[in-house]
Amino acid sequence: MPVYKAPVEDVTFLLNDVFSIERYNNLPGFADATPDVLEAILAEGAKLCEEVFAPLNRVGDLEGCTRHPDGTVTTPKGFKEAYRAFTAGGWMGLSVPEEFGGQGLPATLNSVMQEFLSSANLALGMYPGLTQGAIAALIVHGSEAIKRTYLPKMVEGAWTGTMNLTEPHCGTDLGLLKAKAVPNGDGSYAITGTKIFISAGEHDLAENIVHLVLARIEGAPAGTKGISLFVVPKFLVNEDGSLGARNGVSCGSLEHKMGIHGNATCVMNYDGATGWLVGEENRGLNAMFVMMNEARLAVGVQGLAQSEVAYQNAVAYAKDRLQGRALTGPKFPDRPADPIIVHPDVRRTLLSIKAFNEAARALVLWTALNGDVAHRSSDEGERRAADDHMGLLTPVVKGVLTDRGFENAVKAQQMFGGHGYIEEWGMSQFVRDARITMIYEGANGIQAMDLVGRKLGKDGGRAVMSFFNEVGAFCQENAGDETLKGFVAPLQQGLGHLQQATMWFMQNAMAKPDNAGAGATDYMHLFGLVALGYMWARMAKAALAKKAQGNGVAERMDAKLLTGRFFMERTMPETATRLARITTGADATMAMPVEMF
Amino acid sequence: MPVYKAPVEDVTFLLNDVFSIERYNNLPGFADATPDVLEAILAEGAKLCEEVFAPLNRVGDLEGCTRHPDGTVTTPKGFKEAYRAFTAGGWMGLSVPEEFGGQGLPATLNSVMQEFLSSANLALGMYPGLTQGAIAALIVHGSEAIKRTYLPKMVEGAWTGTMNLTEPHCGTDLGLLKAKAVPNGDGSYAITGTKIFISAGEHDLAENIVHLVLARIEGAPAGTKGISLFVVPKFLVNEDGSLGARNGVSCGSLEHKMGIHGNATCVMNYDGATGWLVGEENRGLNAMFVMMNEARLAVGVQGLAQSEVAYQNAVAYAKDRLQGRALTGPKFPDRPADPIIVHPDVRRTLLSIKAFNEAARALVLWTALNGDVAHRSSDEGERRAADDHMGLLTPVVKGVLTDRGFENAVKAQQMFGGHGYIEEWGMSQFVRDARITMIYEGANGIQAMDLVGRKLGKDGGRAVMSFFNEVGAFCQENAGDETLKGFVAPLQQGLGHLQQATMWFMQNAMAKPDNAGAGATDYMHLFGLVALGYMWARMAKAALAKKAQGNGVAERMDAKLLTGRFFMERTMPETATRLARITTGADATMAMPVEMF
Structure with a gap:
């Protein structure tokens, strides 16, 4: 039976140490989310996901849903009770304004909960997830009558x-x-x-x-x-x-x-x-976009979520499965073989997933915090900047986190050898479930076109320039810091590649839009690498500071820094390949006659 | 219903124009395989796969196998008849020596047939595939009594x-x-x-x-x-x-x-x-390795096979599905929308699969021809060189063709949008079937370790040096050819990266074997890229020569050259990233304490 433990500690590190959530206390709802309240909410949410949602994941896969001749549909055994536990806990309205019956807490918290739910049981988590999206759309675009009629029942989860x-x-x-x-x-x-x-x-x-x-x-x-x-x-x-x-x-x-x-x-x-x-x-499309943008971010989170739960199970297996000996000699000579986690290729695989997950979680929370600012700040400039960020990062979060999330589920499955292919172990389900996230809410090719074709040039490139400035400023500020050198240097290089790619589009895609289309997916991933690399640089900085304060967190912060180092060494070099592909242009891609495919 | 058409024309181009199969006429069995015979065999094999095996692919997926209380197992409806058609056609013994009841034709032909069979119906093709592997092992290691008892029945397919x-x-x-x-x-x-x-x-x-x-x-x-x-x-x-x-x-x-x-x-x-x-x-392991090596190559072919059939279906869908307009304006203004094959991102995706498939097919045939030389040549030096090649390339073919084959099946599925996720369309099955090829006959991490840990250093690096020499000589010989510049230059660069990586292992992995383990998978893929790039360079050269001869093949040869150009521009740049990863070494990978994963 697959395991799942919600990564609460990692979330509190991000919210408190990396993003200093207390700086947002001026926003409605944030002052209520004191560190104690936050911790209590996350613990409660984790419990629901680990104990109620996760045990039903395989049940749902095996049973599926049944349509009866009268058109009614029955969900898998236990789903109804689990959904009731979710609504009874008030989770549906966690970040819905109080005037509509919600708790008005930061939407950022809801993103955290979406990850936990989607890791525990993606299929079940989708029912409330879609409801929250519909609530968001009705709040923005519904008439008073519509709001009055539907919202209270939806927020309590009855509908x-x-x-x-x-x-x-x-x-x-x-x-x-x-x-x-x-x-x-x-x-x-x-x-x-x-x-x-x-x-x-x-x-x-x-x-x-x-x-x-x-x-x-x-x-x-x-x-x-x-x-x-x-x-x-x-x-x-x-x-x-x-x-x-x-x-x-x-x-x-x-x-x-x-x-x-x-x-x-x-x-x-x-x-x-x-x-x-x-x-x-x-x-209508305009109104639906509220729900779609909300859903796109949530789907990105689902990609991360499948990567996380698949990773946790792969780690458990790698510690347990005895097979072969370490290249440097037996690590457990009293056992018939070493656990496979001694093998460099297994560790490399696991670390590549772990290093992605932690950065992706940071990217989600950074973007979610911007979402809260965009919706709740009283300062127009702040709102606009945050909204720019949301618009720019939404396709990146959706496209990159789901492409990578699926890849990672596959890698985690691979750790099980033949057992990974057998349904009983649950790894196949993570892969099969993760696969949809690359498709729905706009297939990832569409996300790439949204980024390159719409978001880059919007408002004269204001959003992307602001992103470049922020990352560039971080690099500059920390360039002299020896302890961060392994993070700043590759980030700077990745940012350079991203800027070159952006420049190349400006020079080559105006007259020939196919040059943008043929490079869009690589650009989206290049953007994602830089965004994730930036997250690692910020996490590393926060980890170093936290470690310096003592409090017995040294081991955890060292692991954080090591994971980050792995990302910078093993994942960031991909930026060069992405840039090289983009700048070859669309000629070879477009020249092939249709009948010769 | 998914489509499948065996790529016979591509195979004859490879055998006749790229690898000049007539040069092998001195080997037993090859003289019988005249161009006419070859074409007739391929046409017959294609027909069996397209008309008998392929229509049962989805049936097999839906029905599966059933075990009865008495331990007997029933295969899906139609499998028995299809298997009988296979054995009746004499396919089991196609390349088995005549003394054991086979036809003694080149084993290379059998590799071609394995691709067709695995594209058409992987699950069904495995039954004869395993039988052929067992036949090979018994021929080499079985006693006379065992050979006499088992081989005739196995070669006729009764057992x-x-x-x-x-x-x-x-x-x-x-x-x-x-x-x-x-x-x-x-x-x-x-x-x-x-x-x-x-x-x-x-x-x-x-x-x-x-x-x-x-x-x-x-x-x-x-x-x-x-x-x-x-x-x-x-x-x-x-x-x-x-x-x-x-x-x-x-x-x-x-x-x-x-x-x-x-x-x-x-x-x-x-x-x-x-x-x-x-x-x-x-x-026993030694004896079993005959079957395992045979099987590893066959599994590499299965990876290619799933990539090919998934590609064919994605192309058909992309030509048919109307959605959106070309970035440069409507291509079919009289229709409600353009077929999605007008979109650069769709073309890029399809071409990346096509460019892989054609090079992978070349790599398979090149290696299979070496297998025939290793087993049939009367010249000891030739046999040894061919055997070196087989040993070196087997893990590359198995690991790279299945990793990429699966990725490509996923990409092809992506072209269908939401329909790709629905089982009725068949794309999910290609992905699910392709997934096993990365696992069985030695998970791909094991292939990478076999390459780096065993094959590289074997006989003082004789095999890998010979590979470098061959590719290097090709680059040198053709360096002055302007028409091949787009192929030779990136191949040369990729070869340089591979040689640097090899050197880095020599300098850094002797004392610290973890450095080899942590870089093994990237090395295997780097090797694969160079091998595939070399295949493209040779195909391009053959295509240019064939085009110059006239005979109305210009359009097909131009498509070949364009596909190759796409590979050199869009796939080869990956070699730099692979090298960068390898040379970061194992420190970050090995330093993480087990309990911090």
Whole structure:
């Protein structure tokens, strides 16, 4: 049975020592999150994930969801109780403003909890995760009536949410979507169409399901400028808030997927279902983007989460499995063989995952803190800078953390040899579950195009310049610090490569946009390497300072520094290859005739 | 339903134009393989794979194998008939010497067929594949009586073979194995023990199953020097060759695996089963290595095979799926959107797979031709050089082609977006099936250690020096050729990196073997890049020559050159990163205390 222990200590190190969360005390909700409260919340969240969510992970994979002839869907055994434990603990509204029934705590805490939940049980964690995304969208774009009707029930978890974008013929290219909305004359609309790949579209965890649906109002312009967003509940809601008639939306079938079997991935049929407009007519994509951006960050976290839980299990196996002897002679001569963690190739593999995980966690929290600033600061300049950061880093977090997260799950599985391929050990599930994170909420190629095609040039490159300035300033400030030399020098080099790549796009992609398209994925990963390297440099600085204070943390901080050193030595050199690929340009890529592929 | 078309044209280009197979006409069996015969054989093999094996691939995945209470195992529907078509066509003995009932054709042809079979249906192809490996081991190490008893039936495919190495507590470290053999006094032995992960251990395709089993003869030395190899048939064989009593070996259970569901992966229980020694007492590993080396090359081919079939399906989808518009404006303005193959990121992904596949196929055939020389040449020097090549390249082919093959299957799946995650499309199966190739026949970390720890220094580095000389000479000879500049220059640089890495090991790994262990995987991939780059340089040269001859092949040869250019520009730069990682050494990797992982 796979193990999982939530990395609480690492999170408190990041929040307290690296990012000094107390500096954010002026933001609403942060003053309540004193170190004691924070620790208590994390401990409680860890317990829920370790003891309630994690034991159901394999159950969910084996059982999957079942659709019955009447269109209802049953989730795997135990999911209902676990979901109830989640809602009873108030986790759904952890960072939802108090006026909507939440606790108003930092959204950063919610990101931490998302990691723990997704490590413990990705398929189960998706039900509340989607609901939180829908809540965020309704808070920003819902009318007062919609907020009043849906938010309290969603925040308490009695009702869950979904996002309905994809149709059989369109996923990425939403301009092609066909679902239509016809005004009923009473302010509501009749929604008709088919949506596919709808996670948590139908299930037995909640009394009602609140679908956010993209559709085209009769007569709307073609393309993306004619798409509106609607709220379509499974059960209509009466004036007094009680549930009324069943709405004309139902689950037509469940998909058979490679993984996340515990989550119901539905084909949803809308057959004149009653819906209400969210936000403005024809501005649906804009409204949905609140949910999508939220979801993209959460999916990045899922990538990290699978990497983390796969790593923990690989470490446990590597300490336990006896096979062969250390190259430098037996380490445990009294045993028939040494545990495989003595082998350099095993250690290298494990450290490459560990070094990624710790930096990725830092990147998530750094970005989440910026999210809190963007939403809660009273200072416009601060809000704008934080929002720039969010926009720029969202595709990087989504794309890089899921690509690497999957790779790492595969590497962790590899540590088990043949046993890794056997389902009973659970490593295959981590790989199969992790695989979806590279695809949903915008496949990673789309994230790369979002970064290169939209985010880089936005506002005259303000966001990316600010990122370069921050990293550059850090390097400059710490250039003289001998103890940080192993971190600053490779970071500086990586930053140089990233700046050269950016410059190359400016010079070569304006006239030939294919040059940007052909380099986008490498650029996204180059950006990710520099961002992760920067996180390591900051963690190293904080670890050195913490170690100097004493308090018996020397061993832990030394391990941190060693892990960081491994990252700088073994992962950062990749920046050179990424740059080299980008600057070869698109000629060879575009010249091949279609029929010769 | 996934598509598959065997790449016959690419194979004939390699055999005729790149490797000039007619130069091998002095070897036994090669003179029979005239261009016409070759083409006829490949066409026939392609047909079997495309029309019989491929349509059963998904069936096998869905149905899997079933073990009945009496220990018998049923394979998926249609497998029996397909296997019969294979044996009826004489494919099992394609390259087996005529004296044992085979056709004596080049083993190189068998490698080609292995690729086609593994692309079409990996799980089904494993049954004959293991049989061929067992045949090879028995030819080299079996006594006359054993050869007479088993080989004819195996070559005709009436009986299949297996290899039994792994036990629950030992896989890589065979020195720990416990299965025991007690002499029966009549020349036979009673074999007792449990073997796990035995592919094709029990099934309904053949009348008898011939297990090759590693076990320890009573009183044998501990460790690897006390292991012997035995042949243990499922049914004992009477003097007249007819089947006798059921032997004391049975399938205890089937494993539930991530993929290759159509192949029965068995726990095999030996309960005093009667077996006969193959080769010398206590030299069982030596005898088994014939089968393992054969199998390692075949598994490398399987990696390529999954990459190829996944690629073909991704191309078909990319030409068909309409989504978005080309960055340079609509390419099909009359359609609602352009096919996604217009997008640079999609093309980049597809080309990276294609460029690998074509070079990997060349590497396989180059190595297979060396195998034929090693086994068939009458010249001792030629045999020795070819054998050196085989020893050096076997871990590279196995490790690199399977690591990349899996990565490529993942990339191809990514082209399908959400549809790639749905089992119906078949892309998930390619990924799940490809995953085993990185693990079995020695996990890839073991291949890397074999290369760095055994093969590099063997015979004073004779094999690796000869490889460097060959590639270096090619670069020198063609340095002045302007048309090859884009190939020779990056190859030369990659070779330089590989030589530096080799030198670094010589200087730093003698005293500290961990430096070799921590760099082994990167070294294996660096070696693979140079080997694949060399294949591209040779293919480019052949393509230019062929194009110059006319004959209407210009378009195909231009595509070849473009694909090669893509490889040199986008894949070769990785050599620098690999070298940088290797030369950081093992310090950071080895310093981490076990409890801090």
